[in-house]
Amino acid sequence: MQTANKVSQQQLAGASGQQITCLRFTGDVSSLSRDAIVGTYQALDKAAHKLILLDFKGVEYLNSSGIALVIQVLMEASKSGQTVAICGLTPHFTKVFTMVGITKYATLYPDESAALAAL
Amino acid sequence: MSVTSGSKVEVRLPSRLGFEKVAMSTAAGMAKLMGFSDDRIEDLKTAVAEACINAMEHGNQMNASIPVSVVLSMKPDELEVKVMDNGTGMETPAPLPDIDRKMSGEEEARGMGMFLIQALVDEAEWVSGTGTDEQSFVRLVIRMNKENE
Numbered sequence: 696m697q698t699a700n701k702v703s704q705q706q707l708a709g710a711s712g713q714q715i716t717c718l719r720f721t722g723d724v725s726s727l728s729r730d731a732i733v734g735t736y737q738a739l740d741k742a743a744h745k746l747i748l749l750d751f752k753g754v755e756y757l758n759s760s761g762i763a764l765v766i767q768v769l770m771e772a773s774k775s776g777q778t779v780a781i782c783g784l785t786p787h788f789t790k791v792f793t794m795v796g797i798t799k800y801a802t803l804y805p806d807e808s809a810a811l812a813a814l
Numbered sequence: 815m816s817v818t819s820g821s822k823v824e825v826r827l828p829s830r831l832g833f834e835k836v837a838m839s840t841a842a843g844m845a846k847l848m849g850f851s852d853d854r855i856e857d858l859k860t861a862v863a864e865a866c867i868n869a870m871e872h873g874n875q876m877n878a879s880i881p882v883s884v885v886l887s888m889k890p891d892e893l894e895v896k897v898m899d900n901g902t903g904m905e906t907p908a909p910l911p912d913i914d915r916k917m918s919g920e921e922e923a924r925g926m927g928m929f930l931i932q933a934l935v936d937e938a939e940w941v942s943g944t945g946t947d948e949q950s951f952v953r954l955v956i957r958m959n960k961e962n963e
Binding site: 723725726727756758759760762763764766767769770773785786787791794795796797799800 | 831832834835853856857860863864867911912913914916917919922923924925926927929930933
């Protein structure tokens with residue numbers, strides 16, 4: 696029943712010239728996505744990847760357990776001095792992320808191009 | 815298709831993560847038939863999914879052989895969804911998630927389901943059963959807002 700979550704990684708450059716590590720999620724983001732979401736983030740060299748962009752454009756299903764995984768990434772990134780931005784959420788999940796307070800710790804952008812223009 | 819008030823659909827799900835999407839799709843289909851707006855349907859989908867996950871995890875302890883029953887009832891200006899399990903009920907009111915406490919590790923990152931349910935539907939009520947003869951359930955209602963639909 697769960698659609699497997701896949702994560703792909705890409706290096707991008709922001710408008711300010713900063714290197715951005717983009718993690719693109721597809722499929723389901725739920726409690727069963729821990730290895731894909733948190734595991735992929737934890738495998739990054741924290742000193743070399745200071746700015747992380749989480750892209751949800753390809754996500755088909757997201758629930759509160761999946762949001763908790765995003766919070767775990769934000770927690771670890773905060774401790775490591777990394778900055779996390781988020782893009783590609785639907786208007787509904789933009790509302791949900793705002794309701795739970797994630798916007799206090801990560802800026803939300805409508806899509807990748809808006810994120811790159813601002814970062 | 816003609817939609818009449820009083821139509822009812824029941825879905826029985828195994829307590830296995832992922833099957834909440836069946837209830838979610840059913841609720842979305844019924845809300846669409848009733849003419850709810852896309853954004854209200856998204857709210858309902860998330861609320862129904864969270865209610866089913868709570869029923870599977872907390873109510874039925876992830877025992878796949880114990881079903882979660884979901885009854886969706888069309889009423890004149892509202893859609894009611896009852897999600898039933900064999901547990902003894904949830905503690906209410908739902909705790910408000912505190913992102914600062916979650917970020918500092920003082921509060922679990924999880925545990926936002928009940929908050930989301932309450933925030934996304936017009937009415938949410940948790941009723942405790944005995945867990946055997948009498949099921950516990952959560953009752954969700956979304957109402958038509960004629961001005962916005």
